[in-house]
Amino acid sequence: MKFTTINKFILLTLLASFFILVSCEDELEAKVYNDLTPDNFFKTENDFNAALVALYSSFSIDWGGKDPGVDIWYNYLYNANNKSYLMRSELTTDELWNDWDANLLNFTWGPATYSGGNAPVYSRIRYVARATDIIDKIKNSTVDDATKNRYLAEARTLRAWLMYILYDFFGPVNVKINPITLGDTDIIPRWSDEEYTGIIEQDLLNAISTDELPETYNGSEDWGRASKGLSRMLLLKLYMHKKEWIKAETIGKDIINSGSYSLNDNYEDTFLNASNNELIYAIVGNDAVPNWFFQHLFPGDYASGLAGNTIIERGGGWYGYSMPWEFFDKFETGDLRTNTIISEYTSGGGTLVDRTSGLRGAIPLKYKGIEGLGSGPSYAIDWVIFRYSDVLLSVAEAINEQRGPVDAYQYVNQVRARAGVSDWSGLTKDDFRDAILDERGRELFCEGHRRQDLIRHGKFIDRAVERGATSADAKHTLFPIPADIILEGNGTIEQNPNY
Numbered sequence: 001m002k003f004t005t006i007n008k009f010i011l012l013t014l015l016a017s018f019f020i021l022v023s024c025e026d027e028l029e030a031k032v033y034n035d036l037t038p039d040n041f042f043k044t045e046n047d048f049n050a051a052l053v054a055l056y057s058s059f060s061i062d063w064g065g066k067d068p069g070v071d072i073w074y075n076y077l078y079n080a081n082n083k084s085y086l087m088r089s090e091l092t093t094d095e096l097w098n099d100w101d102a103n104l105l106n107f108t109w110g111p112a113t114y115s116g117g118n119a120p121v122y123s124r125i126r127y128v129a130r131a132t133d134i135i136d137k138i139k140n141s142t143v144d145d146a147t148k149n150r151y152l153a154e155a156r157t158l159r160a161w162l163m164y165i166l167y168d169f170f171g172p173v174n175v176k177i178n179p180i181t182l183g184d185t186d187i188i189p190r191w192s193d194e195e196y197t198g199i200i201e202q203d204l205l206n207a208i209s210t211d212e213l214p215e216t217y218n219g220s221e222d223w224g225r226a227s228k229g230l231s232r233m234l235l236l237k238l239y240m241h242k243k244e245w246i247k248a249e250t251i252g253k254d255i256i257n258s259g260s261y262s263l264n265d266n267y268e269d270t271f272l273n274a275s276n277n278e279l280i281y282a283i284v285g286n287d288a289v290p291n292w293f294f295q296h297l298f299p300g301d302y303a304s305g306l307a308g309n310t311i312i313e314r315g316g317g318w319y320g321y322s323m324p325w326e327f328f329d330k331f332e333t334g335d336l337r338t339n340t341i342i343s344e345y346t347s348g349g350g351t352l353v354d355r356t357s358g359l360r361g362a363i364p365l366k367y368k369g370i371e372g373l374g375s376g377p378s379y380a381i382d383w384v385i386f387r388y389s390d391v392l393l394s395v396a397e398a399i400n401e402q403r404g405p406v407d408a409y410q411y412v413n414q415v416r417a418r419a420g421v422s423d424w425s426g427l428t429k430d431d432f433r434d435a436i437l438d439e440r441g442r443e444l445f446c447e448g449h450r451r452q453d454l455i456r457h458g459k460f461i462d463r464a465v466e467r468g469a470t471s472a473d474a475k476h477t478l479f480p481i482p483a484d485i486i487l488e489g490n491g492t493i494e495q496n497p498n499y
Helices: 004-020 043-059 083-089 102-106 122-139 145-170 192-210 228-241 245-257 267-271 336-340 388-403 408-421 427-443 450-456 460-466 483-489
Strands: 064-067 071-076 279-283 300-305 310-313 342-348 383-387
Touching: 043 071, 043 083, 043 122, 043 145, 064 102, 083 450, 122 145, 145 192, 145 228, 192 228, 192 267, 228 245, 228 450, 245 388, 267 336, 267 383, 267 408, 279 388, 336 408, 383 388, 388 408, 408 427, 427 450, 460 483
Parallel strands: none
Antiparallel strands: 064 071, 279 383, 300 310, 300 342
């Protein structure tokens, strides 16, 4: 499948909706029902593509779609709606504000808050079963081994990514990863943390060890497919999440030493130029799969504003998301990354609006490529998920946690030099730990990593309380298992603590 070819993508999505169906009996049923068998399917590479596109659809930036198994419409994981994995990873933090969901804003959610159609992240548990079924069918296909190996690595990477997202929000859940028991109706309990993360790790290690999986698709017409770089990046995320610093440093340096990625000279270019060498993975945006994030940023009376020296002109937006001024003030004077943020604008009536006259927070545009593409509300722009600067900052953090900051400066200072701010030196281990959290915020704002970073540093709840979410409690570092799932499990599935 060529991910840059819109018509093929649409065709394959339709094929996937036909081929990959699950039981509509209940939310937990994982069985894959179809009329296709190894005798009449998975005989060609096109068959592999048709199956895999259903997994890729989970990571779309478009609004969402119906799960064909339960006939419920869910938001995709990386769309701009405040129900998505991406936005709940940002809107629960200090980097982005939104008051459309009082429970999300005030940390007052409970097991019944995000159930049914309001549980788009948890719903992906069924896609783990589908990935398992696809992996099994690829293994048993008659396609040549080299092609099978590449697609197996790709499918395992996508399964691991889905499992990691579930783990990030809910902890280990009761995914089905044994193809023999996919058809069983028995509800299984949640995996232990060690078992669950071990499955993720093994899937990714298997993918990385596959010779046929390309290191990167940067600059290729297959940009958007899972590569070895993505597998390594997900493994890095897992190790950072679990604070396995030695493993994190090792896999991070593997990415660095691969020679496939590098920092762009200009920070802004990272979000302007598709599939550039700083990007490890981005979700492809086009006219059929548009990016709606920007429509949420602009005030209704917006006409023009400056992002650095670039004039951004367009009509008003929905004004749902903004960067709190407290976060904006974390940027140092002269930090070139602020050239992607609008801190004042001119209204349609010609009035200058800033933080002293009604602009409640900065406009974290980041993607200045919307210039010249019309007034929206959606844009055909790729959405960056993982990039090389994150690797450098992660390696620096992992080194500091093991040995202190001396050997870590060389990595973080590459990022700071590109931003036009001074090098670090002379910090204590504790000072470096606090500083790297702020540096990650400045470098990676609105890329979906802030929640993980704050939790890892033990600051997630404290920052919530500081900004007025006084109900925030330690239990909120995980979301609850949806109430309908607990009820359906009838005692088999354990709820997260204190919910």
